[in-house]
Structures are given as C-alpha cells and as structure tokens.
Amino acid sequence: MLKIDNLHVKLEDEDKQILKGLSLEVPAGEVHAIMGPNGSGKSTLSYVLSGRDGYEVTEGGASLDGEDLLEMEPEERAAAGLFLAFQYPVEIPGVGNMTFLRTALNAQRKARGLDEMSSGDFLKLVREKAKALKIDADMLKRPVNVGFSGGEKKRNEILQMAMLEPRMCIMDETDSGLDVDAMRLVADGVNALRSPDRSFLVITHYQRLLDHIQPDVVHIMADGRIVRTGGPELALEVEKNGYGDLLAEAD
Amino acid sequence: MAEAAVQTKDVTAPAAGARSVDALAARLDALAVPKGGFTAAARADALARLQAMGLPGPRDEYWRYTDPKAFNAPVPQPIPIEEKAPDSPLFTDLDRIVLVFVDGQFIAQESTDLAGQGLEIDILSAADQGADHWAADLYGVLETAGQNPVKRPFAALNTVAATDGVLIRVTGKAEKPVHILHRRGSADADVTWHHVIRLEEGAELTLLETGMVGARSNGMIEADLAAGAKLHHIAAKRAGHQKLGFSAIFARVATEAQFKSFTLSVNGTLMRHEGVIEFVGDDAVAHIAAAVLGDGAKGPFHHDDTVFVTHGAERCESRQVFKKVLKNGAKGVFQGKILVKPGAQKTDGYQISQALLLDEDSQFLAKPELEIYADDVVCSHGSTTGALDETALFYLRSRGVPRDRAIVLLVLSFLADALEEVEDEALRGQINDRLEAWLTRRAKI
Ligand SMILES: Nc1ncnc2c1ncn2[C@@H]1O[C@H](COP(=O)(O)OP(=O)(O)OP(=O)(O)O)[C@@H](O)[C@H]1O
Numbered sequence: 212m213l214k215i216d217n218l219h220v221k222l223e224d225e226d227k228q229i230l231k232g233l234s235l236e237v238p239a240g241e242v243h244a245i246m247g248p249n250g251s252g253k254s255t256l257s258y259v260l261s262g263r264d265g266y267e268v269t270e271g272g273a274s275l276d277g278e279d280l281l282e283m284e285p286e287e288r289a290a291a292g293l294f295l296a297f298q299y300p301v302e303i304p305g306v307g308n309m310t311f312l313r314t315a316l317n318a319q320r321k322a323r324g325l326d327e328m329s330s331g332d333f334l335k336l337v338r339e340k341a342k343a344l345k346i347d348a349d350m351l352k353r354p355v356n357v358g359f360s361g362g363e364k365k366r367n368e369i370l371q372m373a374m375l376e377p378r379m380c381i382m383d384e385t386d387s388g389l390d391v392d393a394m395r396l397v398a399d400g401v402n403a404l405r406s407p408d409r410s411f412l413v414i415t416h417y418q419r420l421l422d423h424i425q426p427d428v429v430h431i432m433a434d435g436r437i438v439r440t441g442g443p444e445l446a447l448e449v450e451k452n453g454y455g456d457l458l459a460e461a462d
Numbered sequence: 463m464a465e466a467a468v469q470t471k472d473v474t475a476p477a478a479g480a481r482s483v484d485a486l487a488a489r490l491d492a493l494a495v496p497k498g499g500f501t502a503a504a505r506a507d508a509l510a511r512l513q514a515m516g517l518p519g520p521r522d523e524y525w526r527y528t529d530p531k532a533f534n535a536p537v538p539q540p541i542p543i544e545e546k547a548p549d550s551p552l553f554t555d556l557d558r559i560v561l562v563f564v565d566g567q568f569i570a571q572e573s574t575d576l577a578g579q580g581l582e583i584d585i586l587s588a589a590d591q592g593a594d595h596w597a598a599d600l601y602g603v604l605e606t607a608g609q610n611p612v613k614r615p616f617a618a619l620n621t622v623a624a625t626d627g628v629l630i631r632v633t634g635k636a637e638k639p640v641h642i643l644h645r646r647g648s649a650d651a652d653v654t655w656h657h658v659i660r661l662e663e664g665a666e667l668t669l670l671e672t673g674m675v676g677a678r679s680n681g682m683i684e685a686d687l688a689a690g691a692k693l694h695h696i697a698a699k700r701a702g703h704q705k706l707g708f709s710a711i712f713a714r715v716a717t718e719a720q721f722k723s724f725t726l727s728v729n730g731t732l733m734r735h736e737g738v739i740e741f742v743g744d745d746a747v748a749h750i751a752a753a754v755l756g757d758g759a760k761g762p763f764h765h766d767d768t769v770f771v772t773h774g775a776e777r778c779e780s781r782q783v784f785k786k787v788l789k790n791g792a793k794g795v796f797q798g799k800i801l802v803k804p805g806a807q808k809t810d811g812y813q814i815s816q817a818l819l820l821d822e823d824s825q826f827l828a829k830p831e832l833e834i835y836a837d838d839v840v841c842s843h844g845s846t847t848g849a850l851d852e853t854a855l856f857y858l859r860s861r862g863v864p865r866d867r868a869i870v871l872l873v874l875s876f877l878a879d880a881l882e883e884v885e886d887e888a889l890r891g892q893i894n895d896r897l898e899a900w901l902t903r904r905a906k907i
C-alpha cells in the first residue's frame with residue numbers, strides 16, 4: 212500500500228536535512244508503528260507524505276498503491292485515501308466542525324466520482340461515529356477544534372478518520388494527551404476500522420497504545436532513517452531500556 | 463488624535479483657495495442642482511457651508527489615505543452598462559415594499575405600492591415640489607450636525623444637489639421591509655440621492671438597499687430614531703470595476719433606540735462610506751459593520767470606511783465591525799473614531815477593523831481613534847492585517863478540501879463576525895451565499 216523509498220528531505224528555506232534516506236513499506240491490512248527519539252523526523256515524514264509546504268524532497272520517493280504521492284496536491288492525496296491524524300490538530304475559528312466534515316467528505320466523494328451525501332445520511336453518520344468516540348453534539352457545533360481540550364482534539368481527529376474512511380491512516384502521536392479511557396476509545400475506533408484493505412502507520416512514544424492497537428511491525432527511527440525493524444517485541448524493548456542500546460547497535 | 467470637539471458651526475474657516483473655488487464651481491456646474499421646495503433653505507445653507515469648506519485635498523486629515531481627485535472631478539468617466547449582472551438579485555423572495563430607482567430617479571411603474579402598514583413613504587423629487595414636509599426638520603439637519611468636528615464636503619454637496627430619494631416616516635412596526643433597488647440607466651450618470659428616514663417612538667423598520675448606481679454616485683441616508691425605535695439597515699452594494707461612489711449615513715439615536723447598519727461592498731475603483739452616529743438619549747445601541755471584498759485584477763480597487771460615533775448620553779453601546787478581503791493590489795482604508803463626551807458615563811464602545819490580504823500587493827491602512835472625556839467607560843479598539851492562515855489551509859486540504867474551496871471557507875470565516883451583525887438569519891444566509899458565490903468565482907481565476 213504505502214511505499215517509501217530512500218526518502219531524503221530538507222527544509223525548503225534552510226539548509227537542514229531532516230530525512231536522510233528513509234525506506235519503509237506498509238502492505239495492505241497491516242499496522243506498522245514508528246517509534247523514535249524527539250526530533251528524529253517522524254512528524255516531518257507524516258507532513259511530507261501528506262503534502263505540506265516548506266519541505267524539499269532531494270532524493271528518493273513515496274507512493275500509495277504505486278501512484279507517486281509526491282506529485283499530488285494534498286487534497287488529491289486525501290482523495291486517494293491518505294489521512295494524517297495531526298500531532299497538533301489545527302484550530303479553525305469561524306468554520307463549524309459539521310461544515311468542515313461535510314465539505315471534506317463531499318469533496319472526497321466528488322473526487323472519486325461519487326454523488327454528494329444527503330444531509331440526512333450525513334447527520335446520521337456523524338452522530339453514530341461521534342457517539343462511539345464520546346464526542347457530544349456541542350463539540351460538533353463548535354468551530355473546528357476551537358476551545359477543544361488536547362484530548363478532545365485528538366478524538367476529533369479520529370472522528371474525521373472514521374468519517375472519511377481512508378485506506379492509509381497515519382497517526383502522529385494520537386495517544387499523547389489522552390487519558391486512559393480516551394485512549395481506549397481511540398484504540399477501539401482504530402480497531403473498528405482495521406480491515407484487509409486498510410493500513411495504519413502509528414507514530415508513538417509509548418508502548419501503551421500498542422497494547423490496544425496491536426502492530427504487525429515496529430520501526431525504530433533515528434536521525435531521519437529507520438534504524439531497526441522488528442515485531443511488537445521491539446516496542447517492549449524500547450519501553451524497558453530506552454533507545455540507547457538500539458541506537459548504539461544500529462551505529 | 464483629532465482636536466477636541468470645541469468648534470461650533472464653522473463659518474469662520476479660512477476661505478478655500480482660488481483653485482479649489484474654481485474646482486467646486488465646475489463640480490456644481492456639472493450637476494443639475496434642483497432649486498428645492500421644502501429643502502430650499504437646507505440646500506442654500508449647505509451650499510454656503512460647502513463654499514466655506516471647499517472640496518477636500520490629500521492634505522485634509524481624513525483624506526490622507528484616500529485621494530479625492532476622482533470625486534472632485536466635474537464629471538466621471540463613463541462606464542459601459544453590463545448586459546447582465548453575474549448574480550441574481552438579492553432579497554427578491556421577501557414580501558417587501560420595493561422602490562426602484564434608475565440612475566437615482568424614482569420609477570413608479572416598476573415599484574410596488576408605496577402604502578404599507580406602520581409607515582408612510584414619499585418620494586423626494588415629488589415632495590420637494592411643495593414648501594412643507596415633515597422631512598424639512600431632518601433634511602440636511604443631521605448632515606449639518608455631523609460636520610462637526612470633521613468636515614464632510616461630499617455630504618454637504620449631497621444636501622445641495624440631491625435630485626431624488628425617499629422620505630420614510632415609520633409610526634409603528636413596519637409590517638414589510640422597504641427595499642430600495644438601484645439600477646443603472648446610462649453610462650455616464652453622476653447620481654446624487656438622499657433618503658430621510660424618521661422612526662417615531664417605538665417604531666421598527668428593516669431597510670434594504672441593493673443594486674448599482676451611476677458611473678459615479680453620492681448617496682446619503684439621514685436616519686432619526688426616536689425613543690425605543692429600531693432601524694435595521696442592510697445594504698448590499700456591487701459596484702462596477704471602474705465605479706466611483708461616495709456614501710454617507712447619518713444617524714441620530716435617542717433613548718433605548720437601536721440602530722444597526724451592515725454594508726456588503728464588492729468591487730469599485732474608489733468607494734468611500736462615511737458612518738456618522740450620535741447618541742442623544744441614554745441606553746441606546748448602535749452597530750455599524752461592513753464586509754468588503756476587493757480584487758484589483760480588473761482595475762484599481764480602493765475602499766474607505768470612515769466612521770465617527772459620538773456618545774453624548776449614558777449607558778449606550780456602540781460596535782464597529784469592519785472586515786476587508788483584499789487581493790491583486792486592492793487597497794482598503796478604515797478610519798474609525800469613538801468620541802465619548804463629558805458625562806457619557808457607562809459607555810460601552812467597541813471597534814474592530816481587520817483586513818485579510820490574499821497577496822503581498824494588497825494594502826490596508828487603518829486609523830482607529832478613541833477620544834474619551836468621561837471616566838466610567840469601557841472602550842476598546844483593535845486593528846489587524848493578516849494573510850491567510852497557511853496551517854489552516856493545509857489542514858483543510860489534507861482532509862480533501864480543494865485549495866480554492868478551502869480558501870473560500872477561510873475567507874468566509876474571516877468575515878463571519880461582520881456578518882453576525884445582520885440579525886435576521888434568513889437575510890444573513892442570503893448575504894453569506896452571495897459572498898460565497900463571489901469568492902468562488904474569484905477563486906477560479
Ligand atoms: N519548519 C521547521 N523549521 C525548523 N526546523 C524544523 C522544521 N520542521 C522540523 N524541524 C526540525 O526537524 C527535526 C525533526 O522534527 P520532527 O517534528 O519531524 O520530529 P519528531 O520526530 O516528530 O519529534 P517529536 O517526537 O518531538 O514529535 C527537529 O530537529 C525539528 O526541530
């Protein structure tokens with residue numbers, strides 16, 4: 212599904228290389244986790260994959276089902292099935308959460324040649340998904356993420372994911388800021404979406420999330436590269452011993 | 463800061479220079495100035511005042527950001543009449559009294575019956591054949607009061623030269639809104655219209671204005687609100703890309719009355735709107751707001767809102783909310799003042815002016831002023847100029863919203879505070895749709 216090959220990325224405005232030959236493949240139906248020290252480039256990777264400005268790919272590439280992701284506009288990547296749950300969800304004053312969800316959903320449907328969803332069907336769908344994530348009607352009415360608590364923002368990201376039903380979901384530290392119960396809600400939300408033709412790339416610092424969302428593969432990222440790839444046991448190792456040994460080994 | 467309001471009627475002002483006397487004479491010559499019946503005295507007085515103050519120049523304090531040259535010229539450049547407006551007319555689905563003006567001249571055949579419950583309507587050009595009218599107490603009177611401390615030559619010119627307009631006296635709760643619909647007739651029309659609105663005690667009126675007027679226009683509303691009256695004024699102006707327009711609204715607001723004025727303005731080479739509001743009774747409310755869209759792609763765009771609110775009574779609330787969206791070298795100006803006179807305690811004054819610049823060529827100039835002579839008041843003002851929030855734009859696009867559509871959403875969200883000032887939800891919805899259509903059309907270019 213997602214294939215990243217020898218990706219080199221620098222900041223557009225600065226001579227700073229952040230990704231330094233990152234390769235990774237997530238087959239359909241699998242859940243991969245990325246762990247790595249602060250500043251190793253995990254968020255940068257997620258932004259570059261979803262098309263944010265300000266980065267320059269100097270070498271290598273990334274594709275979704277064989278299609279060159281880096282050639283596409285952000286909205287085209289979304290329509291192709293890519294979704295990023297942001298580490299820091301963005302507040303948009305003046306744009307209602309419902310308008311936002313509906314505009315996004317219908318734009319994607321249109322891009323895929325489908326009819327717009329009727330308001331009735333849409334409302335029903337939002338209510339159902341929001342209920343599962345314990346997002347109340349009041350939050351849906353408010354402007355996007357404005358005045359939401361940290362945990363509410365993260366749940367709102369998962370609500371969007373549940374509504375848009377992407378095939379490739381990237382989650383950047385969705386677990387940070389969540390209380391124990393919210394983490395379970397989010398994990399349930401993700402697990403409900405798991406299917407043979409949907410994949411996940413879960414960026415996290417903590418083993419705890421991976422107790423709830425069982426990964427097939429765990430990657431360790433450091434200084435802009437994947438330095439180790441293994442099974443779920445790798446996450447346990449990080450939890451127990453930190454990155455020191457793993458990174459020393461990689462060197 | 464302007465000087466404190468100590469001047470009385472300015473008859474001692476130094477005579478304007480010889481050049482500007484000639485310019486004013488040429489300006490007046492080019493207009494067909496009516497002699498006037500009940501307005502005759504007011505017109506003569508305005509002419510004397512105008513001759514004393516002269517036409518404005520770029521050195522005048524409130525004309526530094528806006529060059530009045532094109533307003534001063536004897537005649538405007540003709541502007542071809544568009545075959546068809548890009549949008550369908552607004553508010554047509556409402557049950558309303560419609561007054562149609564073509565090049566500023568009332569057209570009875572195209573208008574609805576003027577009779578309505580709770581109000582009486584006269585047409586200025588007809589009423590001015592006679593020597594008496596209730597509007598004689600107001601025509602040019604609020605304008606004169608509004609000349610102090612800031613000179614407003616084009617408002618005085620309007621009082622001198624207005625050829626038509628409506629005179630509305632509201633005695634109860636007007637059952638239907640009054641819709642003044644302007645249309646263009648000839649390419650070179652230079653139009654001066656003047657409305658007088660009087661709301662008696664406890665009366666209520668919704669006044670709608672739409673359409674285009676002339677190649678150049680000078681329009682004025684004098685609105686007098688008696689105790690407990692409510693006036694809700696909504697103007698949706700679409701100017702041509704070469705159009706010149708001056709407009710002014712003077713409001714006198716008595717005890718517990720509510721005055722709300724919202725203007726939507728798109729396009730226009732040179733537009734200036736002056737809002738002059740005075741509280742003369744306690745516990746009254748006045749809101750004045752505008753949403754302005756300017757695109758310099760099809761010709762220069764310059765839009766100036768100049769507002770002066772005088773708190774001369776206790777516990778009054780005033781709000782000024784001005785939002786401008788500018789692109790392709792468009793220029794926006796806001797000059798807004800809150801004056802709190804001695805004794806106007808518990809005044810609540812608020813003013814915000816904001817511009818969203820969609821590119822680096824566009825420009826916003828703001829001059830917010832507070833002048834306060836009472837000690838127990840809450841007044842605040844703020845002004846911001848900003849670009850589109852790139853992070854929000856990316857967030858929307860990452861959810862699949864195409865860039866153009868995402869920009870439209872963000873611009874609408876920027877304008878939302880100004881639109882909130884339109885109380886009626888249905889009317890607000892129509893204006894929002896109109897804005898959205900305009901923005902969507904532009905986004906594709
Ligand atoms: N726009 C930017 N300007 C300057 N430096 C940047 C920018 N974006 C990323 N960086 C730098 O690149 C490095 C990688 O940042 P990134 O946010 O991708 O790390 P991360 O792995 O997500 O870290 P964390 O675990 O703390 O979220 C950091 O050193 C960061 O400071």
Ligand SMILES: [Mg+2]
Pocket residue numbers: 253254255298383384
């Ligand atoms: Mg990060």
